[in-house]
Amino acid sequence: MTYHPAHISWLEVEIPGAPDSAFHLAPKTVRDVESILRYCTERDLVVQVWGGGTHSGYGDPAKPDFVMSMERMGEVETWEPDDLTIVVGAGARIDQVEAMLSERNQTLVFPERSRGASIGGVIAAGVSSLRRGRLYATRERVLEVTMITGDGRVVRSGGRVVKNVTGYDLHRLAVGAFGSLGVIVSVCLKLLPTPPGAATVDIDDIGQAGVIARPLSVLETDGRTRVYLQGTEAEVAAQVDRLGGRSVPGLDWPADPEGSWEWSIRVPPASTGDAIARLPAGWRYLALHGVGEVRAASESHEGAEDLRSWAEGLGGNLVVSQGDPALFDPWGRPPPGLDLQRRMVAEFDPRRILNPGRLPGGV
Amino acid sequence: MTLVADLRAVLGDGDVMEEPVELHLFSKDASSLMRGSATCVVFPSNASEVAEVVRIAERHQVPIVARGAGTGLAAGASPTEGGIVMVTTALKEIDLDVANRTAWVGAGVINLDLTRAAMSHGLYFAPDPSSQSACTIGGNVANNSGGPHCLSEGSTTSHVLGVEVVLAGGEIIVLGGQAPDPPGLDLKGVIVGSEGTLGIVTRALVRLLPVEPDVRTLLMGFPTVEDSARAVSDVIAAGLVPAALELMDQRMCQAVENWLQAGLPVDAAAVLLAEVVGETEGVVSQAELIAGIARANHAMSVEIAETEAHRALLWKGRKSAFGSVAQLAPDYYLHDAVVPRTRLVETMKAVYEIGDRHGLTMLNVFHAGDGNLHPLIAFDASDPELSEIVRQAGDEIVAVCLAVGGALSGEHGIGVEKRDLMPSNFSELDLDAQARLKEVFDPMGTFNPNKVLPQGSRCFDFGGARRELPEGVWV
Numbered sequence: 001m002t003y004h005p006a007h008i009s010w011l012e013v014e015i016p017g018a019p020d021s022a023f024h025l026a027p028k029t030v031r032d033v034e035s036i037l038r039y040c041t042e043r044d045l046v047v048q049v050w051g052g053g054t055h056s057g058y059g060d061p062a063k064p065d066f067v068m069s070m071e072r073m074g075e076v077e078t079w080e081p082d083d084l085t086i087v088v089g090a091g092a093r094i095d096q097v098e099a100m101l102s103e104r105n106q107t108l109v110f111p112e113r114s115r116g117a118s119i120g121g122v123i124a125a126g127v128s129s130l131r132r133g134r135l136y137a138t139r140e141r142v143l144e145v146t147m148i149t150g151d152g153r154v155v156r157s158g159g160r161v162v163k164n165v166t167g168y169d170l171h172r173l174a175v176g177a178f179g180s181l182g183v184i185v186s187v188c189l190k191l192l193p194t195p196p197g198a199a200t201v202d203i204d205d206i207g208q209a210g211v212i213a214r215p216l217s218v219l220e221t222d223g224r225t226r227v228y229l230q231g232t233e234a235e236v237a238a239q240v241d242r243l244g245g246r247s248v249p250g251l252d253w254p255a256d257p258e259g260s261w262e263w264s265i266r267v268p269p270a271s272t273g274d275a276i277a278r279l280p281a282g283w284r285y286l287a288l289h290g291v292g293e294v295r296a297a298s299e300s301h302e303g304a305e306d307l308r309s310w311a312e313g314l315g316g317n318l319v320v321s322q323g324d325p326a327l328f329d330p331w332g333r334p335p336p337g338l339d340l341q342r343r344m345v346a347e348f349d350p351r352r353i354l355n356p357g358r359l360p361g362g363v
Numbered sequence: 364m365t366l367v368a369d370l371r372a373v374l375g376d377g378d379v380m381e382e383p384v385e386l387h388l389f390s391k392d393a394s395s396l397m398r399g400s401a402t403c404v405v406f407p408s409n410a411s412e413v414a415e416v417v418r419i420a421e422r423h424q425v426p427i428v429a430r431g432a433g434t435g436l437a438a439g440a441s442p443t444e445g446g447i448v449m450v451t452t453a454l455k456e457i458d459l460d461v462a463n464r465t466a467w468v469g470a471g472v473i474n475l476d477l478t479r480a481a482m483s484h485g486l487y488f489a490p491d492p493s494s495q496s497a498c499t500i501g502g503n504v505a506n507n508s509g510g511p512h513c514l515s516e517g518s519t520t521s522h523v524l525g526v527e528v529v530l531a532g533g534e535i536i537v538l539g540g541q542a543p544d545p546p547g548l549d550l551k552g553v554i555v556g557s558e559g560t561l562g563i564v565t566r567a568l569v570r571l572l573p574v575e576p577d578v579r580t581l582l583m584g585f586p587t588v589e590d591s592a593r594a595v596s597d598v599i600a601a602g603l604v605p606a607a608l609e610l611m612d613q614r615m616c617q618a619v620e621n622w623l624q625a626g627l628p629v630d631a632a633a634v635l636l637a638e639v640v641g642e643t644e645g646v647v648s649q650a651e652l653i654a655g656i657a658r659a660n661h662a663m664s665v666e667i668a669e670t671e672a673h674r675a676l677l678w679k680g681r682k683s684a685f686g687s688v689a690q691l692a693p694d695y696y697l698h699d700a701v702v703p704r705t706r707l708v709e710t711m712k713a714v715y716e717i718g719d720r721h722g723l724t725m726l727n728v729f730h731a732g733d734g735n736l737h738p739l740i741a742f743d744a745s746d747p748e749l750s751e752i753v754r755q756a757g758d759e760i761v762a763v764c765l766a767v768g769g770a771l772s773g774e775h776g777i778g779v780e781k782r783d784l785m786p787s788n789f790s791e792l793d794l795d796a797q798a799r800l801k802e803v804f805d806p807m808g809t810f811n812p813n814k815v816l817p818q819g820s821r822c823f824d825f826g827g828a829r830r831e832l833p834e835g836v837w838v
């Protein structure tokens with residue numbers, strides 16, 4: 001361990017999976033986070049923020065001096081079932097919060113098979129639920145974010161109401177920012193009620209899904225296509241019939257494919273089928289029809305370059321969510337507005353200590 | 364060369380106006396409050412011309428206030444600092460991509476015209492502000508506009524996938540696109556709702572939704588406001604998110620009925636208008652469920668529209684609400700605040716008390732489903748004393764909403780109207796962070812200056828590593 005300051009040793013924890021060359025610690029309060037970040041900014045020490053460790057494969061992260069786990073900052077501050085909002089610490093595990101919410105038939109609409117991911121981590125990585133085609137992406141669920149900037153300022157944006165145009169939407173900027181503006185410490189999220197009826201229906205051909213105007217999702221995994229339905233019992237039963245009836249009750253979500261290399265292919269929605277057809281041989285996949293997102297896994301990066309140039313030609317991307325940045329560029333073509341992005345990050349994290357290397361374009 | 368001569372050299376004489384009549388016409392938006400005074404009004408017809416105007420404005424060090432139809436209610440498009448008013452209504456293109464359910468839309472396209480163009484392909488644009496027959500997409504993007512049907516689908520920000528924007532220095536940039544989750548910071552996401560203060564959006568890539576196969580609209584009268592609010596809570600608790608859930612109070616219903624007889628029950632203390640959309644089996648069962656909830660909460664009347672004509676009549680009452688106020692007074696001041704849905708009843712009571720205490724005619728029509736209140740005060744703006752009372756009552760309404768955990772604005776924006784109230788909603792550090800964002804985008808202060816953020820917001824500078832730590836920090 002490079003740094004082991006005695007006065008924060010009481011925050012030390014073991015973080016399984018985190019780089020072991022760094023000092024591991026888990027703050028308990030907002031004040032702890034402020035102090036740690038000021039300390040690191042003073043000394044130019046690199047901090048890797050850690051939620052569930054499930055999205056740590058994105059980008060080309062710099063070697064951290066500190067790994068800061070948010071595991072002790074995952075309390076549910078308030079849950080207002082009648083208001084369909086929850087205020088929760090960023091370190092809360094998605095599966096645990098969803099289990100609590102399901103007692104009142106409510107949901108975060110966060111990733112279904114979350115593998116221990118934290119709420120803050122999913123927001124920072126900007127990944128979304130498989131229900132996003134009907135219920136929108138993670139960014140639309142985030143009503144308020146409190147984050148601690150790299151230089152230790154507590155900044156809150158948004159509010160605890162479901163519709164709000166008060167001030168600039170810095171909380172939306174935090175979604176998918178990989179913690180580069182600040183460490184997300186707590187969020188207010190918009191919940192949705194879960195209707196009573198649900199079914200998962202097998203179909204033979206993606207064209208059949210067209211008989212339903214707005215299904216919850218249409219997913220394809222390695223040759224199997226299924227339509228996910230949700231609504232009143234009567235509504236779901238009638239829709240199952242129209243789709244041919246090969247159904248199971250409830251929502252049977254597939255797992256994301258796993259491998260040495262994991263990919264996120266993002267293309268215009270109508271090109272989802274093309275993206276599947278262009279996957280190199282042997283790649284396993286989970287495709288979200290109507291969204292343009294294909295999650296894939298493989299044992300090598302062979303063929304990825306061709307797929308990337310095709311996706312980028314459509315205005316899309318091929319992003320590495322797990323792999324080796326030395327072997328294959330994790331992001332590909334840099335996004336527009338890099339100068340603005342760099343200057344924004346400099347205003348929030350002047351010494352660039354927070355998760356450097358995670359964003360595209362060397363920001 | 365003078366500012367006007369420079370502009371005319373680029374845009375031509377006809378698209379640069381400086382006559383007193385035009386300057387007066389474009390000196391305010393639809394808010395009754397704040398009139399500004401511009402040097403000239405320009406009508407660019409494409410992004411390159413917008414970029415030229417930006418460069419000229421920077422050279423002359425004058426601000427630009429972009430505006431669409433001017434239906435804004437927070438004086439966001441008022442040229443309060445002088446300079447150039449840029450009217451975007453000539454940016455008229457609509458480029459539909461039916462397969463991907465998106466469209467590139469010029470900033471000057473009227474909201475309803477977009478939906479009309481999409482409708483022939485079975486698609487529509489979800490945000491539907493009450494002003495949708497007049498307001499422009501550029502204005503919707505600037506204000507992150509809402510509308511009755513944003514309850515289930517979200518406000519404009521959820522439907523803007525990309526923007527073409529002219530930045531400081533006149534650079535034209537495209538942010539976002541049809542593919543989901545563009546990598547990097549979501550700059551497009553902060554431009555939406557920034558009220559023209561970060562740059563000028565010339566086109567937006569919007570999401571279009573498929574028209575739902577069927578719809579049911581319910582009109583329900585309640586003996587008390589509390590009953591109606593409880594019905595709203597019970598609908599949500601039953602697992603339903605209707606497409607719209609609107610509330611009108613008795614005074615508003617009476618005003619509407621006096622004017623156009625839309626069939627609103629005038630004996631009810633509150634009327635709820637609910638709409639459910641989806642497959643036929645779904646809307647039939649959902650409408651029954653909502654009707655049952657209404658009856659369980661003492662509804663005096665429940666009417667379900669099954670035909671388009673009947674539905675249109677029920678909506679006519681809601682959409683004509685603001686117009687009907689003209690019978691009561693020549694002007695009205697429409698508020699926009701938002702509270703947690705659980706605090707609706709107590710907030711409404713407090714709002715009525717404020718009106719009564721000041722002897723004001725107060726009516727309420729609002730988006731109950733998302734806690735977005737629109738108390739409306741009918742008054743005569745030519746009476747300066749009365750106008751001051753109206754303004755003061757407005758501040759009190761805002762204070763009440765903030766006290767229950769609400770926010771300053773749900774959909775109308777901050778503009779000038781609520782700019783100086785921002786410190787009641789945010790800490791100094793929060794405002795400082797927002798001011799940094801503004802500075803990053805607009806270092807010269809060209810774009811709609813002195814809006815949204817109060818003066819002095821940018822007051823903290825921790826300055827990175829070389830600054831002394833504040834006392835009491837334990838590192």
